[in-house]
């Protein structure tokens with residue numbers, strides 16, 4: 065197969081309600097939708113999940129557009145590709161820029177699958193027909209609102225709730241939530257809010273029966289996380305620290321985590337994500353698929369990935385309606401008694417809603 069043309073669409077969509085964590089508040093989500101075309105005019109879809117500002121990783125919508133336009137798209141166009149796994153090899157001369165790479169690679173996967181009449185889940189080795197849905201609740205202004213937001217998600221059927229914590233809003237908040245929902249599968253994401261000096265506080269979380277604590281320490285650390293995991297009973301999950309299968313291997317060897325949250329964008333694509341899946345299965349490390357407040361294209365990629373057998377915990381994969389009044393893809397993703405169906409149509413199983421895409425597009429370009 066040859067990629068003859070690539071189109072980028074920069075979009076901006078308001079979230080139904082702002083999503084707050086300790087680092088930022090996201091109200092308007094900017095994203096880049098990627099279309100890759102073969103010579104027969106078939107299309108594959110990708111989505112770049114970088115944010116407008118570099119608070120989660122160093123990439124932004126602008127840096128991704130630049131890196132795709134200037135470096136990645138020229139490498140992707142023209143030369144024949146046998147299989148999407150070759151894309152990451154072709155991008156290897158470009159350092160990092162994982163979200164930019166994953167966006168193009170994702171479009172190539174979708175195109176490859178549509179050409180072959182395979183669903184993305186099948187092509188990746190997925191075995192589940194339905195996956196468990198979990199949901200993240202953003203920081204709230206008051207405790208009552210937090211409990212109300214959780215109640216709402218629980219009544220929608222979500223199988224696991226994640227809340228954001230930071231110093232000053234951690235133990236007390238979690239105790240209140242635990243008091244109101246004694247049996248709820250509950251976890252906390254710190255987005256690097258703590259240091260080793262907070263170890264006594266992190267130990268106190270052990271009484272709360274949390275599924276895990278996500279990314280307590282720095283985004284670039286795996287050494288101190290090993291000290292935390294050795295000192296506490298609650299499983300440590302790494303998010304920001306894992307940017308490749310090699311990062312995952314080193315973290316596992318050091319004992320830095322018992323769980324990994326894999327995000328396709330953060331690790332540079334589906335192929336790398338699948339390799340992390342295979343490694344976690346071999347080493348007995350729990351695994352789930354994270355979220356990026358994404359639109360329907362990336363959501364569809366996540367669902368296909370999470371159908372692999374070792375995704376053994378509910379991820380941050382929620383219904384389209386969790387974040388969007390109207391998404392750029394159809395059909396929308398729905399949650400039925402806490403489960404999401406894995407599409408069986410060729411490719412990612414969703415199409416662009418052109419009318420909606422046009423409504424939210426701020427810039428489009430085609431290459432070459």
Ligand SMILES: O=C(O)CCC(=O)c1ccccc1C(=O)O
Nearest residue numbers: 120200255354355356357358380
């Ligand atoms: O529901 C989602 O899409 C994920 C919510 C979430 O926690 C998150 C959202 C944006 C960036 C980072 C994170 C995170 O997992 O740390």
Ligand SMILES: [Mg+2]
Nearest residue numbers: 253278279303
């Ligand atoms: Mg996280």
